[in-house]
Amino acid sequence: MIAEKKGLLKAWFFLICAIVFEVLGTSFLKMKNVILGYFFMAMFIAFSYFFLSKAITKIQIGIAYAIWELLGVILILLVSFIVFKENLTLTQILGIVCSIAGIIMINIGEIKE
Structure with missing residues (x-):
C-alpha cells in the first residue's frame, strides 16, 4: 500500500515536471x-x-493530459503576461476559469478502482 502511494506521488511529480518543461x-x-x-x-x-x-x-x-494541458496553458499565459508584458483579455480569463472547472469535474467523475 505504501509503495503504491509512493508510486502515485512519483507520477504526480513527473507530471509537474512535464508541465514545467512544456512551459x-x-x-x-x-x-x-x-x-x-x-x-x-x-x-x-x-x-x-x-x-x-x-x-x-x-x-x-x-x-494526466487534461491537467498537463490546462496548467501548461495557464502558466504560459502567466509567463506571457509577466515576462513578455502581454495582456490577458477577459475572454482568456473566462476560458481559464472554465478550463479549471472542467478539470475539477473530470477529476470528480474519475472512477476509483
Missing part, C-alpha cells in the same frame, strides 16, 4: 535568435513528453 519550451519560442529558440523549445518539449510518459504509468492518461 519552458513554449516560452523559448519568443527568443530573438529563432534557431536557438527552436533548439531549446524542441529539447524542453522532448523532456516534457518524457516526463508525461512516466506520469501516465500511474495516472490515467485522460486525467
Whole structure:
C-alpha cells in the first residue's frame, strides 16, 4: 500500500515536471535568435513528453493530459503576461476559469478502482 502511494506521488511529480518543461519550451519560442529558440523549445518539449510518459504509468492518461494541458496553458499565459508584458483579455480569463472547472469535474467523475 505504501509503495503504491509512493508510486502515485512519483507520477504526480513527473507530471509537474512535464508541465514545467512544456512551459519552458513554449516560452523559448519568443527568443530573438529563432534557431536557438527552436533548439531549446524542441529539447524542453522532448523532456516534457518524457516526463508525461512516466506520469501516465500511474495516472490515467485522460486525467494526466487534461491537467498537463490546462496548467501548461495557464502558466504560459502567466509567463506571457509577466515576462513578455502581454495582456490577458477577459475572454482568456473566462476560458481559464472554465478550463479549471472542467478539470475539477473530470477529476470528480474519475472512477476509483
